[in-house]
Amino acid sequence: MSLESYPAQISARPCLKSVSPGSPILHQKLRTHLYIGLLLLSVPLLGLIGCTTTMLRPEVIDVSEISREKDVKTFMVSLKKVVPRQQFQQWTKDHIEQNRLEIENPDHENIPIFELHYHFVHRSGRFRTRRIAYVMWRRSEENPARFEHQFTYLGSGIPMQFWRSR
């Protein structure tokens, strides 16, 4: 939304250009317009800062792999702090892309990965580590070159052994 409103604020600037500096009234007008312009400019800037803050990636301390099968990868991702819920899926998507998991299986050549399971864990203060989210991806049946996000589950009530899809 903030990006969409940005061009409208830029369009206010030609007004400033159209005012020629000369008389004090004009100077006063110019100053007023300058303030307004700065104010208008600061809105999208604040918006941008806000967006950057919300789009911050989860601070990951450690990623360990606990896969048991050749074509099913299971990762334990330790987080420094709890992140907004939408970020889990995005983080796993980035992880898949960075590690080229759609086309490569690092441990077993020529065996395409079928499923990806991500367990996000967080240790708050002196409390023991607990799982806060689980994300599952599976190779698409319609387009086997891609993974499909199956779901993201937020919570820790279901023991890990139940997260089996077969």
Add this chain to the structure above:
Amino acid sequence: MIPRCFSRSSTRSGRWLATGLLVMLLPSICGCGAFYKHRLETPVGPLWTNGNIETARRYQKDLGWMKAGLCERLPIITTGVGSASILLKTEDRNRIIREDEIRTAGWYNHALSLIQFTPSSPADRILLQRQPDPLGHRTLLHELTHHYTAGDSRIRSKWWLTEAISCSMESSFLDHLGQFQVPPLHPLQYRKAREVLSDLGRARFTEYAEEIVSESWLGFYRNDGEIPARYAISWAILWTLQEQMSGTHETRLLAVIGLKKDQIVARIPDVIEAITPSLTTQYRRYLDSDRYRRWAIDQWLLDDRIDGRAILAAIEVEMLDSLASAWAWSCTTNLILRTRSRLDRNTRSEWQQRIIEQLESGTMEVRQAICTAIPEYRWADQLIPALIELLETDRAELRAAAAAALSRISQHPTIVNPAFWISAAESDRSREIGEWRSWLGEN
């Protein structure tokens, strides 16, 4: 002035009203075809979807027996009920599920005769795997029951009764003889009602139940996190009262519908008495019933606390019926390969041996059923050689099921993707089977 203003404003309002109405009626005028890619004819009415057509076809078939079953069980109430449009929602691929969230899986609109429901997703299949709805029928049957019972204004005017009737019918199923069966109780609702009773105590539960039978639409469906409790108590009231009546399913239901509010409130202590026994006690009772024995075995096996000996004895009774074999071996596998079954070691070893014999020489259906039922269990190494043999069978689905079973009981890494075991080149599969054999030789 005033009349002119009035006239102008009324003209403007009239135009807005007309535009609004047009927008609202547009879907009806254009038909759902404007919004949905696929239309399938079903015995209930057209089914519309933008999702997977194969999933829609499965529900198309199900709607046949569901409608027939409801009409057979409720012949008076369902008389003259017209068709309904069914909207099958597509699965949300970016779904985020919160622990303990309550989501609407489906709804029914009486004015438009419209049912909307979401088919069970991979998330549901994992998260709800211990709920008694393996085929994902519950939501559709629940909404369909609303459609077939909403014609009766006595039902429609009482929200607790509307939901209680749908809950009582939603877990109906086709038995092995192809007959429509309504389960003797609803385990989920029973458990929930007991939970509420335990939390509130008898006095507060009675007050709460009284409130529920008097609730308006807004009160009953208010989003306060207590909707499951209201559904469960509504179901418990109907279930108890129906049990007190005599006659056919519908006769008993009509007798409950005919009760006045104070008559229902007066019987709430009976509801408390009815839900006091544990679910285990109820299951044990139904193990003796020829009609509900299989249902009771299936349901009890979903629980953590079971009486393995009682269940095994009941399975043995069912095994006498040759039609039951695949189902019976599936249940046996589920029972024998689990912890806390309360079966002694000799019995478990003896039955594990019988399971192996079935994997080696049973029918294809029995082998498939066993492979599918094998749970994650560490102490089933004896089954591994028989399962490896099945990786070479001609039946593709059986190979895939055997591979999945091996992945659940063995630590040896394998390929799980069913597509590999169904359609990969024989040489690739042989390489994988060779690895399994080498591993077996070394261990």
